[in-house]
Amino acid sequence: MKSKQLPDNLHRDTLAVRVALEPSQYGENSEALYLTSGFLQPDAETSARRFAGDEEGYTYARTSNPTVTSFERRLAALEGTQAAIGASTGMGAILMMCMGLLKAGDHVVCSRSMFGSTIALIGREFGKFGVETTFVSQTDVNEWKAALRPNTRLLFAETPTNPLTEVCDIAALADLAHGIGALLAVDNCFCTPAMQRPVDFGADLIMHSGTKYLDGQGRVMAGAICGPSRLIVDVFGPIVRTAGMTLAPFNAWVVLKGLETLGIRMRAQSANALAVAQWLETQPGVARVYYPGLASHPQHELAMRQQSGQGGAVLSFDLHGSDAEASRANAFRVINSTQVVSIATNLGDTKTIISHPATTSHGRLSEVQRQAAGIGQGLIRLAVGLDHIDDIKADLLRGLDGIQK
Numbered sequence: 001m002k003s004k005q006l007p008d009n010l011h012r013d014t015l016a017v018r019v020a021l022e023p024s025q026y027g028e029n030s031e032a033l034y035l036t037s038g039f040l041q042p043d044a045e046t047s048a049r050r051f052a053g054d055e056e057g058y059t060y061a062r063t064s065n066p067t068v069t070s071f072e073r074r075l076a077a078l079e080g081t082q083a084a085i086g087a088s089t090g091m092g093a094i095l096m097m098c099m100g101l102l103k104a105g106d107h108v109v110c111s112r113s114m115f116g117s118t119i120a121l122i123g124r125e126f127g128k129f130g131v132e133t134t135f136v137s138q139t140d141v142n143e144w145k146a147a148l149r150p151n152t153r154l155l156f157a158e159t160p161t162n163p164l165t166e167v168c169d170i171a172a173l174a175d176l177a178h179g180i181g182a183l184l185a186v187d188n189c190f191c192t193p194a195m196q197r198p199v200d201f202g203a204d205l206i207m208h209s210g211t212k213y214l215d216g217q218g219r220v221m222a223g224a225i226c227g228p229s230r231l232i233v234d235v236f237g238p239i240v241r242t243a244g245m246t247l248a249p250f251n252a253w254v255v256l257k258g259l260e261t262l263g264i265r266m267r268a269q270s271a272n273a274l275a276v277a278q279w280l281e282t283q284p285g286v287a288r289v290y291y292p293g294l295a296s297h298p299q300h301e302l303a304m305r306q307q308s309g310q311g312g313a314v315l316s317f318d319l320h321g322s323d324a325e326a327s328r329a330n331a332f333r334v335i336n337s338t339q340v341v342s343i344a345t346n347l348g349d350t351k352t353i354i355s356h357p358a359t360t361s362h363g364r365l366s367e368v369q370r371q372a373a374g375i376g377q378g379l380i381r382l383a384v385g386l387d388h389i390d391d392i393k394a395d396l397l398r399g400l401d402g403i404q405k
Contacts, residue, residue: 086247090209104130174202212348285403327378334399
């Protein structure tokens with residue numbers, strides 16, 4: 001059954017439920033899940049053309065799958081890019097990007113406030129193969145500019161960062177990259193296209209961990225890269241086929257369904273996070289709150305411009321403590337006192353999640369790297385979900401009560 005031709009200029013909320021909704025012969029009003037490892041070919045000649053790439057068509061699930069294609073098309077529409085390609089995880093997507101763009105002798109400029117695994121992958125693992133990386137301040141454009149070299153091929157930032165929610169100036173970094181013929185990649189995991197579209201500010205590639213807000217309920221692992229067809233199809237496509245970092249059809253289907261509620265979830269969770277952040281600023285045991293929606297955030301105005309006036313659903317806060325050991329003890333006390341909030345390292349779930357970055361997401365970094373990234377022992381990250389804010393506050397207060405400046 002042929003699907004309807006959608007009109008142009010639809011709102012992103014509509015795109016999230018309508019793009020790539022193509023019924024089979026049964027006319028279903030929901031995306032089909034194709035669980036198959038291989039696809040029948042009508043004849044040997046067609047099979048040869050499809051395997052050679054001379055004719056469109058599905059051949060083998062490691063190469064492509066209709067459900068995965070639907071996810072890719074919908075995400076690209078939401079991000080405003082020509083194309084997207086799925087990966088098994090968000091880190092798999094970053095690996096795919098680096099394999100496709102970098103070679104021995106190339107140079108990368110990367111925010112030192114990136115996710116810990118990203119820093120390890122680019123700085124350590126790709127360093128083994130002759131790729132050099134310079135880590136710079138997330139927010140100081142002059143540091144990015146000073147780090148550029150003739151062999152710089154890629155600038156890479158996430159905005160806001162995990163966990164301190166630092167915001168970079170996407171347009172300024174895009175200008176720097178394009179001025180030397182390099183590319184700018186932006187990890188848009190925290191905001192998603194419901195709140196922020198980096199391509200509108202000049203970014204070339206947009207990275208996603210679909211495990212987070214794109215799914216929205218903590219069910220599956222997934223990743224993706226969005227960008228121009230010349231890179232998605234011609235550069236990254238062959239890597240997926242060869243290296244096998246393929247997005248599973250079932251996972252793609254789950255994230256497809258998650259995208260349908262992305263906008264409404266992000267708005268609701270962002271509103272909850274703002275209320276919790278404002279409340280935390282009034283607590284005597286809290287030394288500082290990191291949240292782009294607060295006027296106290298150093299990049300508040302920039303965040304409001306880039307993030308459609310929303311702060312996102314992730315915040316962090318530092319606790320008072322006489323030294324690192326005391327700060328860590330206070331952080332563990334708050335975390336262990338919770339009875340409602342989930343203690344886990346994921347984020348993007350409808351359930352509020354609490355974690356201690358210094359011993360989890362950034363636990364494999366050296367102390368020097370953690371200090372450079374601003375990750376102290378008294379820091380707590382809170383990924384705010386759809387729990388009622390009064391219950392979240394009461395849960396945190398169990399541990400915060402008694403902590404003084």
